[in-house]
Amino acid sequence: MSEDNRFEKRYIEGNLPWDVKRRDFNLSRLVEDGIIPSGKALELGCGTGDNAIWLAKNGFSVRACDYSKTAIDMAGGKAKKENVLIEFHQLDFLKDRIPGEPYHFIFDRGCFHGLDQDEERKIFAQNVASALEEKGHWLSLIGSADDIMRETGPPKRSARDIVNAVEPFFEILFLKKSHFESDQVPPARIWACLMQKRKMPD
Numbered sequence: 001m002s003e004d005n006r007f008e009k010r011y012i013e014g015n016l017p018w019d020v021k022r023r024d025f026n027l028s029r030l031v032e033d034g035i036i037p038s039g040k041a042l043e044l045g046c047g048t049g050d051n052a053i054w055l056a057k058n059g060f061s062v063r064a065c066d067y068s069k070t071a072i073d074m075a076g077g078k079a080k081k082e083n084v085l086i087e088f089h090q091l092d093f094l095k096d097r098i099p100g101e102p103y104h105f106i107f108d109r110g111c112f113h114g115l116d117q118d119e120e121r122k123i124f125a126q127n128v129a130s131a132l133e134e135k136g137h138w139l140s141l142i143g144s145a146d147d148i149m150r151e152t153g154p155p156k157r158s159a160r161d162i163v164n165a166v167e168p169f170f171e172i173l174f175l176k177k178s179h180f181e182s183d184q185v186p187p188a189r190i191w192a193c194l195m196q197k198r199k200m201p202d
């Protein structure tokens, strides 16, 4: 089964342990602390849309994408109910062109970390860089290799996995241990990684 179908099936079945139905504090704190000023934002792998909706309610102009049609439909329904304007797109970020570039802020929670191969992670990072304006920021929330053993849980990536993929395209502003916004006890450990796009040679 292809990756996109695997996620689609989970959205149809409602098997969504990551979907906490509220914004993630790792995102909201950065915005509330003024580290990410409002502007044009893109969420990658938005799932059912709570973080995109939070950004839209907090002054951002937002597009959000996911390759699951069911997730996009759910997110669109929530945004309508909350009366916020967000452009949702069903697409594969590794293959499809993102409309509306360039963005000043890109966010993903558990999308980048799903890629098992270093090469795919590099392509993902390169695509993020090309969708950002100069000096634009990317915040990625990434399952940590230092988390405890769990029966099910997010993919686990090491700091080295992250640095290998992003370093050519981004300056890492911080790479710090955190945990997902979650109702699980204990919540899954993550890397919260804030990056700024490097100026690419012409």
Ligand SMILES: C[S@@+](CC[C@H](N)C(=O)[O-])C[C@H]1O[C@@H](n2cnc3c(N)ncnc32)[C@H](O)[C@@H]1O
Residues within 6 Å of the ligand: 007, 008, 018, 019, 020, 044, 045, 046, 047, 048, 065, 066, 067, 068, 071, 091, 092, 093, 094, 108, 109, 110, 111, 114
């Ligand atoms: C673990 S879920 C997290 C969903 C959401 N960010 C959240 O925190 O609730 C990962 C999401 O990324 C999406 N995704 C994974 N790879 C993708 C890709 N290449 N292009 C677009 N969406 C992708 C999946 O469909 C899924 O909705």
